[in-house]
Amino acid sequence: MSLTANDVTQIAHLARLGIDKQDIDSYTKDLSGILDLMTQMSELNTDNVDPMAHPMDQAQRLRTDSISEHNNRDKFMSIAPQAEAGLYLVPKVIE
């Protein structure tokens, strides 16, 4: 299975991942090669097999709905690229 440069551009858009124009061809080649490796999976019939999402096959543990964390807002916001008055700043979204 091989991908085109357009496919790679579309996947990069879905992932909101900037890739340099000059690198698109090498990503296209690498991903096509990796997909070739994946096609080996189709050799095996898996019609009646349950997918395994997790090694322990266990249900998500629940906990009581109580406060477990302290308010660390200032500490968390101190590492933000741009923040002001308790808010994260981003470019204007709505005109």
Place this chain on the structure above:
Amino acid sequence: MHTKSLTELAQGLRSGEFSSVELTQHFLKRIKQYHDLNTYITVTEEIALQNAIAADARLASGQGAALTGIPMAQKDIFCTLDIKTSCGSKMLDNFIAPYNATVVEKFNQAGAVLLGKLNMDEFAMGSSNETSYYGAVKNPWNINTVPGGSSGGSGAAVASRLASCATGTDTGGSIRQPAAHCGITGLKPTYGRVSRYGMIAYASSLDQGGPMARSAEDAAILLQTMAGFDPKDSTSVDLSVPNYSAGLNNSLAGLKIGLPKEFFSNDLNSDMAAKLETAINEYRKLGAEIIEISMPNLRLAIPAYYVIAPAECSANLSRFDGVRFGYRCKNPVDLTDLYTRSRGEGFGKEVKRRILMGTYALSTGYYDAYYVKAQKIRRLISDDFKNALTEVDVIMGPVTPTPAFGIGEKIADPIEMYLSDIYTIAINLAGLPALSIPAGFINDLPVGLQIIGNYFTEDRLLNIAHQYQQVTDWHQHTPKGFE
């Protein structure tokens, strides 16, 4: 001092042979002296000396634990409060962690001394430590070869005695492969045995932290500190932790060792096969019974893994968006530009490749063909192990197809690099514990033997490794120039 085992160091600290401050200064000096290996991303000299002063006071009051005062280092994937935690990425080059990982908290409570944060492949994606934003780590056995990855800094630092021991994490072999390439002992515990809280996620259903040490005896002491239920990790398993050192001297008489014929096919390098045969003969002498087994679905582990791991990676790494923490691009024109360029400029090539692969495998129209198919194969591989482990106690095999390869040799070919994980990744898919121990040398480069056990049998694995280390001395060799 740097050649001593953890037990000998603990004795030395208690007998007054040396203080924790002296020991810490000794390791800090070595880290400076061998800076060129590039094992550390951050050396926490001041914190280390503060830890050491506190440890000396604690030891003087008779309240010391097994690791009190012992200088160790953390893989830079574990969040350390108020200390840079980069995960080997430009994306987190400016990230000062606002909290401690549970594993870090446990070492702090034990009174261990933090020497610093160890180099690694970017976001733990790599098998050579060459994808790190901070540059490749050199293997102390031959500085032109890789130390393995992703815990390459941990492997090289322990092998060259720039830390008494270290932590690593293993998603597809990232503890065992560098342990093998660097000639040390590395254990990937059962999934859920060690808390993942504060351990930066790559592929959450596969990631597991574990010890990297000079011997099984040392690894048992480390795992004792790291293991245990953590309510902060929703996949942590609530099971009591055994005493990992207590059974180290148990006899191996009657132990049933399975050798999967798929691991010992003609594809295996003949020098490697010969070394493993010698190691397995030692186990025969120790009273073990060797049984050939078959696990027919193992051959599909690589394709299944390289669907599942990138799929989980693409979801986990969506949190790096340039808004709340981490790298942000200059002068974004709008929000999409902010996301796209921050991620494009902040991530390296291998991370981008895996995000693209994972995004594709999860996208509409391909989800069933790739992701669900891979999860079904994961079940078949896991069943192969379950069946085999009803017949035998442990499974043995190679860790890597060859000894350490050259820096630059595989980095341009991702598939070639992925194939170097061929013997390790199936274990992560099943969630089983496995360790790598030194089992000889090929062309002066160390070779590892892999031992895979049933769920939560880390104590037995350590016992089996320790017994081998009582009759061989491969684990005691030190690379030339680092004695």
